[in-house]
Amino acid sequence: MNDQDQRPVYMDHAATTFMKPEVLAAMAPYFSRHFGNPSSLYRFARESRKGVEEARAQVAAALGAEPEEVYFCAGGSEADNWAIKGVAAAAKKKGDHIVTSAIEHHAVLHPCEALEKQGFSVTYLPVDRYGRVDPGDVEDAITERTILVSVMTANNEIGTIQPVAAIGRVAHDHGVLFHTDAVQAVGAVPIDVDDMGIDLLSLSGHKFYGPKGTGALYIRRGTRIENLVHGGGQERGRRAGTENVPGIVGLGRAIELATADIEGHNRRIAAMRDRLIREVLSEVPDTRLNGHPTERLSNNANFSFRYVEGESILLLLDAHGICASTGSACSSASLEPSHVLLATGLPHEEAHGSLRLTLGDANTEDDVDYVLSVLPEVIGRLRQISPLTPAGGRVQEAD
Incomplete structure (x- = not known):
């Protein structure tokens, strides 16, 4: 040959x-028959809203979360930016220090660098030769000014899985929020946000056989975070913009399949x-x-x-x-x-x-x-x- x-x-x-055929099949009706704006009040729009809320429940079930803790956005990069910049804006009176790792995706590193230009300080933790973060290093880096720890669940380049639960415990022991970029992990690593001590989690649909341009941010109930995208009152006032209904429906079906x-x-x-x-x-x-x-x-x-x-x-x-x-x-x-x-x-x-x-x-x-x-x-x-x-x-x- x-x-x-x-x-x-x-x-x-x-x-x-x-994109898996089952995902495309779930999305298809929302491109044509159920094209209504889910924020509208009439009956025609309720089918769209039903699709969005079903997807929200599917994402929540995959993470061990509650549906009202899931917010849809345009992808993992937006979710990472929202988590980091949103917490920084909400907590700037409390502190100005963030702890992350040297091997994060640029969707985490670049927002941190942008915050440094605004006066925040960031500690970039080293990793061992296998690319693992030591939870002890996380604890040593936390100060009274620390407002957020952000360490990815699994690395996108070398595939190393981090001791997320241990890092989450360290952060919570010091009263600090913990965010994890789980874009590469969803569908490959079992995730339970309560068991792993996760306060914020980013994910992206196209990494687990869903549509591109879709993502979500899990925000634990009670977490103080400012909006990243301002405008209308979509996503319960947290993320403006008319919902990408077909994409959201596809993300929901994809994560259901990926975690089955x-x-x-x-x-x-x-x-x-x-x-x-x-x-x-x-x-x-x-x-x-x-x-x-x-x-x-x-x-x-x-x-x-x-x-x-x-x-x-x-x-x-x-x-x-x-x-x-x-x-x-x-x-x-x-x-x-x-x-x-x-x-x-x-x-x-x-x-x-x-x-x-x-x-x-x-x-x-x-x-x-x-x-x-x-x-x-x-x-x-x-x-x-x-x-x-x-x-x-x-x-x-x-x-």
Whole structure:
């Protein structure tokens, strides 16, 4: 079989996922038949409002929350911005200090940087070589001026799962609110906001087979937070703008499907991931697995290949029909190495040679076979022409 005959192998599910047919079917009536504005009072609009409230209940059930604690917005980035800027605005008389980690998504880091320009102080916690935050470091960083701790549930690049419940306990022991960016975790990590001590949680529909441009922020009842988007009185006066009814309905159905059997889903996906990791490390010398070896997302395999550039790996894989990433999708066009990999202590030159493969529901063992047949050859070719490869160094020979 020629490479051109190989169907595309999509292994970039951390960037985005396809929309499941069941989700599209749930959304369809709200594009046409039930197109009423859910904020209107007449009967025609009530069908739209019913769809929104059903989705709210679906999201709440997936998080162990109450429906009135769920607020819809346009995606994970908006939810992160709302959580961080909203708490900062509401609590500025109490304090001006935020604790976060060095490996957060830019949707958390950039709002924190914006607040620093307004006079707030931010502590960016280090991580260990696996990308994990030490809850003890969180406790040491908290001061009497701390108003928020924000640590992601699972990292989007290296897949490391954080000790969220322990961090939540530390924050609450000091009377500090705890926010977690769970964009990568929903559908892969069981979440209960009460058990995990979470006060605010961000999620995004397109990461778990829902529509793009949809998201939600969980806000624990009683949490003081200012609005981010001002205008009308939608979302019980918390988030202005006419509701994206089809998108919200789709998000609700998607999260219901994604959380129906997390254990079974993880078991199937992790088996392919583990085989991928095992054979790449075995077949390709001078290769490192990034992230925690066991406390990681079931679909994530992130490697660093010495002597090669990640962008070149992507281009050659794409020529073979394989879709992957060198890091987070939002920064994959950047020539700068991943801030996440650098934070784990990876040398600058090795961070440049990273590859993220993230599996999804449609991937099969045949896909893994194909990637394993192509990737060693791709790395071997690149190392043969790389000026970084040492003379006589151990490299994978191309066929």
